[in-house]
Amino acid sequence: xxxxxxxxxxxxxxxxxxxxxxxxxxxxxxxxxxxxxxxxxxxxxxxxxxxxxxxxxxxxxxxxxxxxxxxxxxxxxxxxxxxxxxxxxxxxxxxxxxxxxxxxxxxxxxxxxxxxxxxxxxxxxxxxxxxxxxxxxxxxxxxxxxxxxxxxxxxxxxxxxxxxxxxxxxxxxxxxxxxxxxxxxxxxxxxxxxxxxxxxxxxxxxxxxxxxxxxxxxxxxxxxxxxxxxxxxxxxxxxxxxxxxxxxxxxxxxxxxxxxxx
Amino acid sequence: xxxxxxxxxxxxxxxxxxxxxxxxxxxxxxxxxxxxxxxxxxxxxxxxxxxxxxxxxxxxxxxxxxxxxxxxxxxxxxxxxxxxxxxxxxxxxxxxxxxxxxxxxxxxxxxxxxxxxxxxxxxxxxxxxxxxxxxxxxxxxxxxxxxxxxxxxxxxxxxxxxxxxxxxxxxxxxxxxxxxxxxxxxxxxxxxxxxxxxxxxxxxxxxxxxxxxxxxxxxxxxxxxxxxxxxxxxxxxxxxxxxxxxxxxxxxxxxxxxxxxxxxxxxxxxxxxxxxxxxxxxxxxxxxxxxxxxxxxxxxxxxxxxxxxxxxxxxxxxxxxxxxxxxxxxxxxxxxxxxxxxxxxxxxxxxxxxxxxxxxxxxxxxxxxxxxxxxxxxxxxxxxxxxxxxxxxxxxxxxxxxxxxxxxxxxx
Amino acid sequence: xxxxxxxxxxxxxxxxxxxxxxxxxxxxxxxxxxxxxxxxxxxxxxxxxxxxxxxxxxxxxxxxxxxxxxxxxxxxxxxxxxxxxxxxxxxxxxxxxxxxxxxxxxxxxxxxxxxxxxxxxxxxxxxxxxxxxxxxxxxxxxxxxxxxxxxxxxxxxxxxxxxxxxxxxxxxxxxxxxxxxxxxxxxxxxxxxxxxxxxxxxxxxxxxxxxxxxxxxxxxxxxxxxxxxxxxxxxxxxxxxxxxxxxxxxxxxxxxxxxxxxxxxxxxxxxxxxxxxxxxxxxxxxxxxxxxxxxxxxxxxx
Numbered sequence: 001x002x003x004x005x006x007x008x009x010x011x012x013x014x015x016x017x018x019x020x021x022x023x024x025x026x027x028x029x030x031x032x033x034x035x036x037x038x039x040x041x042x043x044x045x046x047x048x049x050x051x052x053x054x055x056x057x058x059x060x061x062x063x064x065x066x067x068x069x070x071x072x073x074x075x076x077x078x079x080x081x082x083x084x085x086x087x088x089x090x091x092x093x094x095x096x097x098x099x100x101x102x103x104x105x106x107x108x109x110x111x112x113x114x115x116x117x118x119x120x121x122x123x124x125x126x127x128x129x130x131x132x133x134x135x136x137x138x139x140x141x142x143x144x145x146x147x148x149x150x151x152x153x154x155x156x157x158x159x160x161x162x163x164x165x166x167x168x169x170x171x172x173x174x175x176x177x178x179x180x181x182x183x184x185x186x187x188x189x190x191x192x193x194x195x196x197x198x199x200x201x202x203x204x205x206x207x208x209x210x211x212x213x214x215x216x217x218x219x220x221x222x223x224x225x226x227x228x229x230x231x232x233x234x235x236x237x238x239x240x241x242x243x244x245x246x247x248x249x250x251x252x253x254x255x256x257x258x259x260x261x262x
Numbered sequence: 263x264x265x266x267x268x269x270x271x272x273x274x275x276x277x278x279x280x281x282x283x284x285x286x287x288x289x290x291x292x293x294x295x296x297x298x299x300x301x302x303x304x305x306x307x308x309x310x311x312x313x314x315x316x317x318x319x320x321x322x323x324x325x326x327x328x329x330x331x332x333x334x335x336x337x338x339x340x341x342x343x344x345x346x347x348x349x350x351x352x353x354x355x356x357x358x359x360x361x362x363x364x365x366x367x368x369x370x371x372x373x374x375x376x377x378x379x380x381x382x383x384x385x386x387x388x389x390x391x392x393x394x395x396x397x398x399x400x401x402x403x404x405x406x407x408x409x410x411x412x413x414x415x416x417x418x419x420x421x422x423x424x425x426x427x428x429x430x431x432x433x434x435x436x437x438x439x440x441x442x443x444x445x446x447x448x449x450x451x452x453x454x455x456x457x458x459x460x461x462x463x464x465x466x467x468x469x470x471x472x473x474x475x476x477x478x479x480x481x482x483x484x485x486x487x488x489x490x491x492x493x494x495x496x497x498x499x500x501x502x503x504x505x506x507x508x509x510x511x512x513x514x515x516x517x518x519x520x521x522x523x524x525x526x527x528x529x530x531x532x533x534x535x536x537x538x539x540x541x542x543x544x545x546x547x548x549x550x551x552x553x554x555x556x557x558x559x560x561x562x563x564x565x566x567x568x569x570x571x572x573x574x575x576x577x578x579x580x581x582x583x584x585x586x587x588x589x590x591x592x593x594x595x596x597x598x599x600x601x602x603x604x605x606x607x608x609x610x611x612x613x614x615x616x617x618x619x620x621x622x623x624x625x626x627x628x629x630x631x632x633x634x635x636x637x638x639x640x641x642x643x644x645x646x647x648x649x650x651x652x653x654x655x656x657x658x659x660x661x662x663x664x665x666x667x668x669x670x671x672x673x674x
Numbered sequence: 675x676x677x678x679x680x681x682x683x684x685x686x687x688x689x690x691x692x693x694x695x696x697x698x699x700x701x702x703x704x705x706x707x708x709x710x711x712x713x714x715x716x717x718x719x720x721x722x723x724x725x726x727x728x729x730x731x732x733x734x735x736x737x738x739x740x741x742x743x744x745x746x747x748x749x750x751x752x753x754x755x756x757x758x759x760x761x762x763x764x765x766x767x768x769x770x771x772x773x774x775x776x777x778x779x780x781x782x783x784x785x786x787x788x789x790x791x792x793x794x795x796x797x798x799x800x801x802x803x804x805x806x807x808x809x810x811x812x813x814x815x816x817x818x819x820x821x822x823x824x825x826x827x828x829x830x831x832x833x834x835x836x837x838x839x840x841x842x843x844x845x846x847x848x849x850x851x852x853x854x855x856x857x858x859x860x861x862x863x864x865x866x867x868x869x870x871x872x873x874x875x876x877x878x879x880x881x882x883x884x885x886x887x888x889x890x891x892x893x894x895x896x897x898x899x900x901x902x903x904x905x906x907x908x909x910x911x912x913x914x915x916x917x918x919x920x921x922x923x924x925x926x927x928x929x930x931x932x933x934x935x936x937x938x939x940x941x942x943x944x945x946x947x948x949x950x951x952x953x954x955x956x957x958x959x960x961x962x963x964x965x966x967x968x969x970x971x972x973x974x975x976x
Contacts, residue, residue, distance in 0.1 A: 051553060082555035094550035096543050100660050107543045111555030113536050117564070120535030121528055127535075134536075135663050152662050174555050288757050291750070292724060292796050297731040299802045304732055310796075329769070408779055455961050462711040463960055465779055466911060470953035473908075481946040598783065605780055638791035644784025648777045649769045 002064040004029050004210055005050070005086070005178055011058030012042075012049050012234075019045040021234035022059065027178070027227075029067050032204055032211045034225035036218075036245075038254060042234040043214045044091055047182055051088050052078040065177045083111045087176035089167040091183045091214075097156035101147055101166055104155050105138035108173025138173060144206075145169040145199065161192040165199070172203065179203065181213040185220050193220055200224050222246070230254065278322045285318035286311060328650055346659045348613075370519055374512040382515050386583060388623040389518035390576050393525045395603040395615035397572025402601065403609035403658070404533060405565035406545025408465040410597050411452070411472025415445040415570040417479060417592035419577020424492040424587055434498035438578045445574020446567045453566035457559055472597055479589040491588025495581050514583050521579070525572060526612055532568070533612075534661050541565055542610070595637070602640050606647055608654025617656055682820045683941040684934070689825045689894065691933025692832035696887030697910030698917070698925040699839065700759075700880025706856035706920040707876045708771065713782035714762060715884060716907015717789035720900060722755035722885025723804075723892040724793055730805050744807040751885040758789070759881030760874055768873075786904075793900040801899045804892040824894045831890060835883055836926060843922065848875060856920065905949065909936075912956045917967050927967060 003026035012020040019042045027033045035043050049056040055075045062070040065085050073081055087108075096104050113134060119127035142148045145165050150158055155166060164184055171179055181200075185193045197220055203209055215221045221228065221242070228245045230238040232254040238245060245251055293314060296305045352359035374382040394416065401409045419441035426432040426440065456467050479486045486492075497510040498517060505513055532538045540561045543551035552558050581587050599622065607618020626636045647654065697719050704712045729747040766785045770778040811823040843849035854862040855872045863869050891906070892898045909932065917928025932952060939951045 053549065053553070077557075078549075078552040079555045079557050082553060088553055090550065090553075094547050096546035096550065098546055098660075099539075099542055100662075102663055103539060103542075103660060107539055107551065107556070108554050110536065110540060110543075115536045117532070117537055117568075120537055121531050123531065131536075152660075154660070170554065284757075284761070288754070288761060291728045291754060292721070292793060295728050295732060296797060297728050297802070298798075299727065299731055299805065302731075304735065332769075402776075406776060408776055410783075455957060459960055462775065462779060463915065466711065466908070466915070467957060467960060469908070470912075470956055474950050474953050477947065477950050598787065601780070601783070634795065635791075637787055638795060641784045641787030641789075641791060645766045645781045645788065648773070648781040648784070649766070652773060652777050 001028065001067050002070050003027055003062075004064050004067060005212070006062045006064075006070070007046075007050070007059060008062070009059035010046070010049060010056055010061060012045050012054060013057045019234050020049060020056070023231065023234075023236050025229055025236065027210060027212055029177075030204065030208070030210055031227060032200065032213070032225045034221040034228045035212065035214045035231065036216070036221055036228060037231040041231045043231060044182060045234075046231070047088060047180055047214065050081075051086060051180065052076050052081040063178075079111065082174050082176075085175070085177040086180060087171035087174040087178075088180040089164075089171050089182055089184060091186065093163050093167060095155040095163060095166060095170070098154060100152050101155055101158065102135070102138055102142065102151045104166055104170050105141050105173045106134050108141075108170040109134050109138060110174075112175055141169050141173050144202075145172075161188055164188065164192075165196075168199070168203075172207065172209070176209060178210045178212060181211065181215075183214055183216060185215055185217040188217075193217055196220065197224055274323065274326070277326070278319050281322040282315055282319045286315055289314050332650060349659070374515045379508050379511050382511050383583075384624065384627050386511070386515045386518050388619055389515075389522050390579060390583075391600065391603055391619040391623045392522050392616050393518075393572050393576050394600045395607065395619050396525050396529050396612060397569045397576075398600050399604045399610065399612070399615050400529065400532075400541065400572075401565050401569035402604050403611070403615075404538065404541040404545060405562070405569075407562065407565060408462075408468070409566075409569070410465050410469035410594065410601070411475070412468075412569070412573055412600055413592040413594070413596035414472040414475035415448060415573035416577045416580070416596065417475055417589070418445045418448055418570075419574035419579075420581040420587045420591070421479065421486060421492075421577075422574070423578040423581045424495050425486075427495055428492060434496070434578065434582050438575060441578035442571050442575040445570040445577065448574075449567040449570025450563055452570075453563040457562055469594060469597075472592075472594060476589050476592055476594075479592070486589070489588060489590070491586060491590075493586045495585045495587065497585060498582050514579065518579065521575065529612060537561075537564060599640070602644060604654075606640075606643055606654055608656035608658055611654065611656045611658035614654050614656030614658065618654070621655075678820060679941070683937045685821050685825060686941075687934035687937030688930060689828050689933070690936060691913075691930035692828050693887045693891045693894075693906070693929075694910045694913045694932055695832055695926045695929035696835065696883045696890070697906060698914040698929050699883045699922065701911050701914040702917075702919055702922060702925040703852075703876050703880050705914070707852065707859070707873055708767065710767060710775075710778050710782065711911065712767075712880075713779065713907075714766070714785040714789055715880065716903035716905075716910070717786050717793075718755050718759050718762070718881045718903070719884040719888040719906060720898070720903030721758050721789065721793065721888075722751040722881070723888030723898050723902065724797065724900075725754045725885075726751040726889040727802060727804055727892065727898060730807060734805060740807050740809065743805075747807070748886070748889050751889050752882045755881040755885035755888070756878040759877040759884075762789075763873060763877045768870075786907075790900055790904065797900065799900065801897045803897050804895070806893070806896070808893050824890075828890045828894060831886060835886060839879070839883070839922065842879075848872075852876060909949075909952045912952045915956060916959050918965055924967060931967075 006026040007023055010020055010023045010025070011018065021042070023046060025035075025046075035046065037043055045054065048054045050061055052073070052075070061073050063073055063084060063086065064070045071084075073084060076084075096107060099107070113130055115127045115130050118124075139148065139151065142151055145168060147162060147166060147169060150162060155163065158166060164187075168179070168181065168184065184200075185196055188196065200211055200213070201224060204211055213221075213225070225242060228238075228240065228242055229236060230245060230248070230251050237250045237254060238248045240248065290311070293310045294307050296307060297303070352362075373385060394412070398409065398412050401407050401412075422441035422444050423434065423437035426437050452468070452471055456464055459467060480489050482488070497505065498513060499505070500513065533541075540551065540556045541564075543554070543556060544558060544561050544565075548558055551561075580591070603618040603622050604615060605618075606622065607616070608614025622640070626633050632639070697715065700715045700718070701712060704710060704715070726747040729750050730743050733743045733746060762785055766781045767778060770781055808824050808827050811826065814821060814823050814826060843852060851862070851867045851872050852875070854865070854867055855869060859869060862872075892902075910929065913929040913932045914925045915928070916932060917924025917926065932955065935955060936948060936951050940948045
């Protein structure tokens, strides 16, 4: 088995600043892996490199959706990366505010559809069928995430926790094999975090999607993830199971003074 | 209205007075003193000072009242759009809807016969701006790309017909698709270099593009006949029949009615299609839409190209209607008036664009006394609209998909 | 090649560049602080020129010394331009600080239309001759064809303004506050910088330099109308982008480059397409180096 996502010596420089420093990382099929580290450690930059928002300045990124064939995806545009099956959420919620909740999810389906301009104008049978299916599929995803009651609301009018969940729903709509969640629990209360916990496990189980998450909420990280990678100042300082990480002196050192987060 | 009373308290009146004084000083040189350096005369117009004083006192109070209302409303999102109201009314009462539609049809058909040729001409112009507005609406309202060179595509259409006629004697009906097609191609050509530009740069580059096209038309005499333009462009014919002026006016009117219906039909279908959704997603958040698998390059190119298509088409009609074109018809202000129609009517809303074109093109025609204040008012309205009602007169509503557990279908 | 013609074009380009620089500063500073392209900035420049025309004509009847008239009308032009700039910000931009960029841009276009037509209606749509206020310097007589006194005044004034501005930004508290705000407005606010004050000052400075530009160019060309702000504004904007918007030295550099391009372009190629050079230049720059000559590239924060 090849890891479904693997980075080799991944490096990202901004001018003189090295935000991601030679990170070797891998995630296997069906795993839930967490990436943790103090603020500014380079976690989101790492995400941005993988998803094509930034072009890494060094190293390689490989994906293997089927678990056998590796493919290098450095420098591909974000929309291509998404098409290949990596979907993400954003730390600072980036929903399509003036579109309805359902439409947000429908946008996620976009890359799995094929209707073109002529189909739209002529409303061919194929287009109509496809449109109907998009609505159905999107609605189904909303059901799964528990957002159906907001289906025709504008995304901007949703309560905060629901917006975070809609981000996940939208990402799931792209049919990914790996879901990258950037601080999904940020700003949530303990009850909402608990629900999120269940949701993540549910997604993995029912949809067979692997999950990589960046998170500061240690209770969530420790309870859902099988493996944890710790970064600090752009470098990978530890990896292991939650229990190993808890005892790792390097990690404790890195988090010292940042205790409140843990 | 009850809280309006507090604006008559001493404190508020004082505030208004300070602002009044400020505007009196501010506008003093330009409003009060009128110089003519050719004849060396100076006219002092003290009366204007009084107008400014009274005007700014009232407006400053009103401004603060509106500002407060705006901040009060910011919390609750309860503004119901005009479009939504009409839609609900239509749903509740299908007979009323059918009746209203029939009335519109009768009105549109009877209009040129019930009014003068002059009136028909004006209405035709308004209809042309409806299509232009709908085209620009795709770029600005749906795609969120501020395009200030739209008149260039309009010019392409007009010159296509004029030049095809001059050189090859090609008629209106053949030129119509060619003009639209050439504008579309130009739209694609413009889109490619500006792909990487962010909002404000895009605005200025499209503006520059529009000016380049106009300046070329003005100076390249061998190609475009320069500033003097091209005259004697034939009006449209019907199966080879040539009309007299009056009949032709009515004929063009009906061509425009047909084109408006055609445009609305197509744009409505596009806006709620897979492609239309990507336009709106791009407007809302480029990075997020890319991360959702949308090819931004392709999306930008399609908005520009499809937007340009309508301008090219109407350009051909314009040349046929006026029978004379020159570069002066395609200035930046033309682009900006079309932008005003979109913004004031309601960005993203088809109905809004129709209302916007009606207000902006017809009102100044009928209120001739105010026509010189037209651009002044448009400018002020743009600012006020953005501050107090950024959605325009008709705020766009998104399509509601109705989902039944068993039978899933869409409802419009 | 005729060397004196070359120098004529060179200095002519530099003069143009100086004026563009004076206007471009306003664009670049405002952009640096509130990240908005102030479309109406050219109108502020036009209002400055018009105010100077009005005041100097009125004073002209009193038989005052022309240098004194120049100074008084210049000062009043700066005052009124700044006042318009600040008022414009309060009405059209301040309420839209949190709104989408598109809204603020449209508001700026509206403001531009409004001010142009305001001057058109209150004054005149025709070109008016601008009185000669800058005296002829005797010592320039021999090289008059290459460099006349107005050009000299323009070059010197621009240099002085630039030096003063650099001192202001580099060494004063206000300058520090402005730099901090342009780096990170939210953070600056948390650190106790009064953002509204910084924005007001920025508009005052930008408008003042534009007014100086307006007075100088009108003296140079000898005429003006309500429309001069538009094309000058666009070109100054091109210059600001060329140099890297947000960067003050960039704006100056970009202005000179554009001034020379236009001057040599019209001198050696064709004057019909004078205005096209700027736009083509802009297109090329934005495609190949969107951050400008001195600008730093910015990534959108994800």
